[in-house]
Amino acid sequence: VNSTIETMMQHVSVRNFSATPLTKETKETLVRAAQSGSSSNFVQAYTLLDITDSAIRNELADISTCPAYVKKSGAFFMFIADLYRHATILESAGKPLDNIRTMESLIVAIVDTTIAAQSFVTAAESMGLGICYIGGIRNNMKRVAELLDLPPYTVPLFGMTVGKPVTRNEVKPRLPLKNVLGENTYNREQMTDMTEYDKITKAYYSSRQTNATNTTFSQKMVNFFKDVRRPDVGNFLKQQGFILK
């Protein structure tokens, strides 16, 4: 196992950063690394916004309900799934936008943006920086779109806080390989048998150094999916011009 993979295996989401701003050079290296990944038919359907305005950043932090580490880190980026660029190209050529607006195009844009984000993450971590994905900005996508002046055919997918870690959590035990890796067809029993993982996670959650609790993966999932989360996502996507069917 080489040093790239060793660093990846040490990944944790960092929630306590130094306030020292990243340099312009570091930011540009991270964005170029983000761009280096694959893109479906090379459409490159994403835009990154470097949030340097503290009023905007503070409101994004409040929306995300992760105030501390969204407000204080080396930088905060927004990752926007973006087909507006393509829409303007089509409009200039006098072509209809129907094929921009489809479920397939939306999936392409979400996948492209996430490929870029995870490349950004690996590059940051290879430089000794830490990151946390901030999906919490989807708590109020409409307001985020207003704040960032987003045009149609764009989706604020997640934020990313990045900087020097002050403290790091322990690496969490992942699902056992047998639960996430199958051969040829989906074996329902194999993929859903949580017996082993619930034991592993019970031991992990009860003994971890911070926030120790008596729970398991299964219990956490029951709790997590109990409440309605972000019921306005579909309406927001429609407002942005996508046809969800």
Next chain:
Amino acid sequence: VNSTIETMMQHVSVRNFSATPLTKETKETLVRAAQSGSSSNFVQAYTLLDITDSAIRNELADISTCPAYVKKSGAFFMFIADLYRHATILESAGKPLDNIRTMESLIVAIVDTTIAAQSFVTAAESMGLGICYIGGIRNNMKRVAELLDLPPYTVPLFGMTVGKPVTRNEVKPRLPLKNVLGENTYNREQMTDMTEYDKITKAYYSSRQTNATNTTFSQKMVNFFKDVRRPDVGNFLKQQGFILK
């Protein structure tokens, strides 16, 4: 710039592989690297299937219309966005599945699966292997789901072909930084001005060693979005139990 980032910046999609199968150890290293990435609320909403059955692989290759390099490489994996595991946990606990079926949950699963995939890719490339994402399996998701015996609340998102490269394409020039990186708000003029990139891509496409053509990024996008692509994606997602609103 360190060696991890250097390798990332050399990324190209590989479309010509050695047929030598990856070892079990290599495959497991790649899957563990895939699992090392972030996951929204640690739901880990993905499953990988290692397609070793040549009849299944050949049909997936035909569906994807990338027959050569899906059939012949070191391995072919399917990446499945997967909330079925969570659905069975909720069902065992006697809880309703409403919050599994939302647009938000579908986005979480697509993002989680893509984070895992791009981690898999970076690990593979750090080992000297090459990859190609195979979004073409979405040409017929219904048939792919039958072939792989996929349960509800799962989506075959893309395939991944991986192995030793026999030939490699040139690295393609990405969008200029100014078009994909903004500050604070979305500057429509800045993000959509393709003047510079169309010049760059015209030079690239006309002079590249294979498939030289007289075109630009803008022309390619007009051509790409001219045809309806994968109009059944929305219906398939509904069939799998998602409520797209």
